[in-house]
Amino acid sequence: MSDLLRVENLGISFGGLRAVNQVGFSVKPGEILSVIGPNGAGKTTLFNMISGIYMPGDGRVVLNGDDVTGMRPDLLARRGLSRTFQNLQIFQNMTVLDNAIAGYHLTESGSLLADLFRLPGARARVRAAREGAMALLARVGLDRAAETEAGSLSYGKLKRLEIARALALDPKVLLLDEPAAGCNAVETEEIDQMIAEVARSGVAILLVEHDMKMVMRISSHIVVLDHGEKIAEGDPATVSRDPQVISAYLGTEAAEAADA
Amino acid sequence: MPELLQFLFSGLTVGAVYALVALGFTIIYNASDVVNFAQGEFVMLGGMITVFAHAAGLPLLLAAGIAIAATAVIGVALNKLAIEPARGAPVVSLIIITIGASIFLRGVASLVFDKQIHRFPAFSGDAPFRIGGATILPQSLWVIAGGVAVFIALWLFFTRTLTGKAVLATSNNRLAAQLVGINTNWVMTLSFALSAAIGALAGVLATPITNTSYDVGIALALKGFAAAMLGGMGNPKGALVGGILLGILEALTAGYLSSQYKDAAAFIVILLVLFIMPQGLFGARQTERV
Numbered sequence: 001m002s003d004l005l006r007v008e009n010l011g012i013s014f015g016g017l018r019a020v021n022q023v024g025f026s027v028k029p030g031e032i033l034s035v036i037g038p039n040g041a042g043k044t045t046l047f048n049m050i051s052g053i054y055m056p057g058d059g060r061v062v063l064n065g066d067d068v069t070g071m072r073p074d075l076l077a078r079r080g081l082s083r084t085f086q087n088l089q090i091f092q093n094m095t096v097l098d099n100a101i102a103g104y105h106l107t108e109s110g111s112l113l114a115d116l117f118r119l120p121g122a123r124a125r126v127r128a129a130r131e132g133a134m135a136l137l138a139r140v141g142l143d144r145a146a147e148t149e150a151g152s153l154s155y156g157k158l159k160r161l162e163i164a165r166a167l168a169l170d171p172k173v174l175l176l177d178e179p180a181a182g183c184n185a186v187e188t189e190e191i192d193q194m195i196a197e198v199a200r201s202g203v204a205i206l207l208v209e210h211d212m213k214m215v216m217r218i219s220s221h222i223v224v225l226d227h228g229e230k231i232a233e234g235d236p237a238t239v240s241r242d243p244q245v246i247s248a249y250l251g252t253e254a255a256e257a258a259d260a
Numbered sequence: 261m262p263e264l265l266q267f268l269f270s271g272l273t274v275g276a277v278y279a280l281v282a283l284g285f286t287i288i289y290n291a292s293d294v295v296n297f298a299q300g301e302f303v304m305l306g307g308m309i310t311v312f313a314h315a316a317g318l319p320l321l322l323a324a325g326i327a328i329a330a331t332a333v334i335g336v337a338l339n340k341l342a343i344e345p346a347r348g349a350p351v352v353s354l355i356i357i358t359i360g361a362s363i364f365l366r367g368v369a370s371l372v373f374d375k376q377i378h379r380f381p382a383f384s385g386d387a388p389f390r391i392g393g394a395t396i397l398p399q400s401l402w403v404i405a406g407g408v409a410v411f412i413a414l415w416l417f418f419t420r421t422l423t424g425k426a427v428l429a430t431s432n433n434r435l436a437a438q439l440v441g442i443n444t445n446w447v448m449t450l451s452f453a454l455s456a457a458i459g460a461l462a463g464v465l466a467t468p469i470t471n472t473s474y475d476v477g478i479a480l481a482l483k484g485f486a487a488a489m490l491g492g493m494g495n496p497k498g499a500l501v502g503g504i505l506l507g508i509l510e511a512l513t514a515g516y517l518s519s520q521y522k523d524a525a526a527f528i529v530i531l532l533v534l535f536i537m538p539q540g541l542f543g544a545r546q547t548e549r550v
Contacts (some may be wrong), residue, residue: 053435077441089436091429102429102440105422126422169440 002028002065004204005081006172010049011228019045024059027173027204027221032195034207034215036239037225043208044086046225050206051083053074056156064172066152066211080172084162084179087209092151097130098121099150099161103168104129136164140194156183160191167198174198175206180214194219216240224248252253262393269391270507273400273469275507276407277303280462281484282499283410284455289494290418291427291451298338298362300481301369302459305331307472308369310464311378317397320380324477328460334365335456336449344445362477369474382468399468406465407500410451410458413498427451431494450512477525486526489533492543501541 003026010023018203020042027033035043048054052063052073061069063079071079090098137143140160148160159179166174168252177193180188188211196218199205209215215222215236222239224232226248239245282301288296306327313323383402388395402511416425429437429445437444462480463472470476487506491498506526514522533540 051439073435073438074441074443077439083439089433089439091432091436093432095427098425101422102425102437102442105426105429105440107440122421126420129422165440 003027003062004064005050005133005206006062007046007050008060008062010046010056010061010139012045012049012054012057017025018228020049020225022059023223023225023228023230025207025221025223025230025233027203027206029172029204030199030207032199032207032218033221034209034219035174035223036209036212036215040227041225042228043225044177045228047083047177047206047208051081051175058095078167080164080169081175082169082173083175084159084177086167086177086181088155088158088162090150090162092149094150095147096137096142096150097133097146097159098154100133100164100168101129103136103165104132130196133164133168136167137161139167141190154188159183160187163191163194167252171203173204173206177208179207180208180209180211187213193246263515265392265394267511269394269396269400271511272504273396273507274500275487275504276400276404277462277466277470277480277503278487278506279500279503280403280408280410280458280465280484281480282488282503283407283414283496284459284521285484286414286499287427287451287455287458287496289488290431291447292354293431294343294358295485295488295493296452296455297481297485298359298365298477299353299455299484300457300479301362301365302331302335302456302477302479303463303466303480304369304472304474304477305334305365305456306460306463307467307476308373308378308463308474309460309479310467311380311472312373314380320383323380324464327464328457331460331463332453332457335452335459337349338456339448339452344448362481366474368478371475375474377471377473379467379471382532397469399465403465403469406461407503410461411496411500418496423450452512456525483526486530486533489540490529492540495540495542498540498542528535 006026008024012019012096023046025033035046037043045054049056052071055070061102063076063081068076068079091102091166110164135147139147140163140166142157142161145157150158153161159182163176164180179191179195183191195205195207206216207219219236222234222236224231224239224242224245231244231248232242263415281303284294284299284302288294309330310323313326314320318326338361342361343354346354346357361502370506382397382399383420384398386397388397425452426437426442427447429440429442430444434444483506484503487503488499489502490506491502506529510522510525513525
């Protein structure tokens with residue numbers, strides 16, 4: 001199958017600092033590609049370039065065969081690229097349900113006039129969005145909190161709400177930035193299963209995660225970044241034995257010990 | 261008693277105008293957290309353009325329609341030329357830009373039109389209705405009906421339509437709005453167009469009663485702002501209730517104290533609201549999670 005998302009030689013500098021340099025990889029439908037690396041390795045910067053938050057300094061992002069480098073986030077969303085954030089981007093003052101419904105805004109690219117005059121089509125779309133949002137909330141276990149204000153939810157629940165909203169866009173490519181951060185073991189496992197299930201439905205998933213057990217369990221492919229450069233790539237077993245990876249994470253001595 | 265009733269009627273009329281101005285504030289505030297102090301200029305433009313289009317021989321209804329459409333275009337231009345280029349600037353800077361825009365629009369209006377006081381005929385004549393010993397002008401009923409109609413339309417817009425929710429989402433978290441595919445630039449354009457059109461409608465409805473000239477905007481913007489603060493910034497219900505309360509308060513002050521103190525009522529309201537309940541009657545309490 002052809003690549004859904006391909007990243008070619010992507011790079012960016014902030015002032016004199018080369019935050020990401022010449023990073024490339026590709027993801028196919030149904031694959032889970034994890035990007036790992038020590039703090040400051042450039043993982044979130046990479047995500048921000050792919051999702052249109054930062055304009056890449058060089059390189060290309062190809063989505064479904066089209067060059068989308070530096071495209072605005074709302075246009076990328078319309079093309080099927082959806083993401084979550086490490087530090088959450090939630091509509092705090094809206095209800096949980098309205099947060100999820102916002103994800104359906106796309107399916108309502110219809111006319112404002114139809115919307116204003118409440119034509120049957122517009123009304124049906126609102127109803128469909130509402131039903132779809134409720135179903136997604138049930139899937140992430142938040143259906144009972146539907147009418148509460150999002151700002152009052154716990155961090156773990158907000159994480160799941162953000163994933164539900166991202167799924168509401170019916171994405172082809174889903175970028176998840178530390179979905180399990182701040183979650184307990186049970187919640188992590190639930191998120192884990194949810195991600196695997198979404199991938200099985202044919203979505204290409206790009207994951208940044210610090211929970212190595214989770215990464216090893218669900219990734220089909222791993223890319224390792226250190227100081228903005230790709231230092232290793234491969235399936236979980238290969239990557240976990242790579243001396244360069246071990247040295248990046250644990251220091252050179254550990255790598256030599258593992259080598260011996 | 262007829263005296264009190266008379267004060268209430270005139271308060272209701274003026275209050276409906278304030279409510280319309282406050283409703284105009286609501287949309288732009290909801291989309292961007294910006295209080296648009298050029299809102300009063302939209303009201304002025306609605307009245308003035310109608311006056312001159314009508315004087316040029318167009319039927320009143322057509323002149324009013326043109327005024328509303330032209331003001332909406334000016335609103336969009338304000339966003340495209342002054343607000344959008346400053347995107348990313350703090351809200352306070354954007355508010356100062358709107359103050360500048362209001363001075364600019366006033367100046368242009370004094371050149372393009374003139375500095376005279378104008379009016380055009382009331383829609384349904386000037387014969388007042390008598391109710392319980394007091395009188396009310398037919399035009400007052402138009403103003404009140406306009407305020408209520410715009411309120412209902414906005415309330416439905418924000419609570420029942422996905423586009424309305426997109427506007428709220430944009431104000432709540434612009435980045436998250438973009439992530440779900442909302443074109444936030446378009447939302448801003450739409451907000452300015454709607455706000456300007458509502459402002460112009462207020463001008464069209466009120467001019468037969470209050471008259472208009474190039475400089476009526478400042479006072480209206482401040483009164484509308486006081487009304488919106490009293491009701492709770494961003495809430496259409498608050499704008500309507502705040503506007504009418506303020507109008508009645510003014511009418512009672514003018515009637516029982518002195519008409520010289522009429523304008524002070526609005527400013528005392530602003531001060532009291534800011535001291536005692538900054539969120540207003542119906543405003544959302546601000547909760548910011550750290």
